Amino acid sequence: MTDYLTKTDAGYDTERSGYNLSVEHRPEVVVPATSVDDVIDAVRYAAEHGLGVAVQATGHGPSRSADGQVLITTSRLDGITIDPEARTARIEAGVRGGALVRAAFEHGLAPLNGSSPEVGAVSYHLGGGLGILGRGLGWAVDHVRAIEIVTADASLRRVTATSDPDLFWALRGGGKGIFGVVTALEIDLHPITRLYGGGMHFAADTAALALRTWAEWTRTVPETMSSSVLLIRMPDLPFLPDHLRGRYVLHLRFAYTGSAEEGKLLVEPFRELGPVSDTVAEMPYSSVGTIHAEPTTPVAFYARNTMLESLDVAAVAELLRHAGPAADAPYLVELRHTGGALGRPGAVPSALGRRDGQYVLYAGAAASPEQVPALQAAFDRLFTGMRPWSTGGVCVNFLSGPDITAAELATGYLPGDFDRLTAIKKAVDPQDMFRTHHGRA
The missing domain is CATH 3.40.462.20 (Vanillyl-alcohol Oxidase; Chain A, domain 3)
Incomplete structure (x- = not known):
């Protein structure tokens, strides 16, 4: 595992803090991930030590503390790959909305971004994504094509509508950080300049x-x-x-x-x-x-x-x-x-x-x-x-x-969908390793 931080290390306080300070994390270990391998190692470390795993990109929407857990910060995973012919982007977990807008704009394209350039683009999409162009193009979550996720067994999976329809359904709008650590998304872009x-x-x-x-x-x-x-x-x-x-x-x-x-x-x-x-x-x-x-x-x-x-x-x-x-x-x-x-x-x-x-x-x-x-x-x-x-x-x-x-x-979901999410959660993460839900990006 990459160098990780404990409460006695310099940089621990800075790394654990995000934008919204209403929830103060005191994790057992903070892992500043710089690669997918770092994420896999952190999940494996948590499993070996009986710890929960929490994820933080920009920290805009924490709702439960990551006290005593392994907190993986993904802000350094900031790669963006634009395919202008397919009108798609692959964005890593730490990419912010403004960086995605600028990268797509260079190709005459636009994502379904939110109002703040500082919000994490991946977690924004997974939470639904009520965007600037939403009335015309819908929710950002409807324009997610593929999801790369490290699950509780410390394996990296590429999830699509055909490869795993249940998990693909759940990950899009069903709660960020509770099924695994999403390390990248493939999303649609739109010809708007x-x-x-x-x-x-x-x-x-x-x-x-x-x-x-x-x-x-x-x-x-x-x-x-x-x-x-x-x-x-x-x-x-x-x-x-x-x-x-x-x-x-x-x-x-x-x-x-x-x-x-x-x-x-x-x-x-x-x-x-x-x-x-x-x-x-x-x-x-x-x-x-x-x-x-x-x-x-x-x-x-x-x-x-x-x-x-x-x-x-x-x-x-x-x-x-x-x-x-x-x-x-x-x-x-x-x-x-x-x-x-x-x-x-x-x-x-x-x-x-x-x-x-x-x-x-x-x-x-x-x-x-x-x-x-x-x-x-x-x-x-x-x-x-x-x-x-x-x-x-x-x-x-x-x-x-x-x-x-x-x-x-539960009021944000249709009747029965919350129960379906619970069942998928139990199947993907039976030990409830990913127990810290984040409401926003």
Whole structure:
């Protein structure tokens, strides 16, 4: 096995830490894998010593601690191979979304990436992959062709729909890091090189009108238009411009694959509302990460989500009551428009079978341990208030943090699929070596 780190070694703390610090890992051993052989050796070592195995790429979505286990970090496995004729990519376990976007762009292609360039591309795909282009092209998981995985017997397997249909079904959407260590994926790429996209900020006095307008607008836009809304009180930081610094804003984000002329017409209703900033324009697809411009500094972050069947006038009013300019909510709220191709089954069935709902409602905040009880109580009030519009399910891709329950996780799946996942897990990993589930990438 490659050089591994224990609690007394320099570099142990750095290696075990990820982006989301809400779950603090204290593994028995940390293995900074630089090859598939390192992963195989680490799994074999864990089996010989009776230890569990956890996996971490970027650490965006831990939900259970890897205390006392072998933690394999895969960030150094960052190889990308593009086949421009087949329109595919082979990506290793540590590849980040932004690196994949840039590599594909050089060949006039694009992956179904998420909003953050820093999220691990492999774990993002395996969790479902709610992407920037999702309404037009579906979930990223539906565009996975093959999976390379080291299983509990320390063997490397290449899993496809024909070689092992049950495991291929389970790995795509069924929980990252619980069937083995995925070391690489083969995925589809798409002939997309540009977007009409960007964001608009609206001040507190126009936020409610902008949200109502967006809710109505989403009912008729084409599937080639994806959009989302962020409700947030911006931090009072000196590098922020005056119109954002310390202020409540609504950030409306667009990604349209049609022409710029059509895009301008589609977003015109929002320009008429007078945004305080407007970056929506023609852009190369390589700049897609600037649309959401999500933070990259590690924090202890807590979040919750649900899928909404609709977003009518009453739903907007209820949401604003909890998270509007006057609410002083201790969290940010994001709404992502789903539907379209995201609501249809993939060509090859996957564990991500539940695809109802037209929006994802997501709330999250950075918090210190003493702030968590009050934050959770505020989450309770928000999601109880929005329950009349909820499908009763969650977006599995957005689950993270230490408070996820099995019952909550099960609502992200169709009836019977959770039981099927459990059966496949027992067959592939009968000793439950891979016991640390990660909700996001």
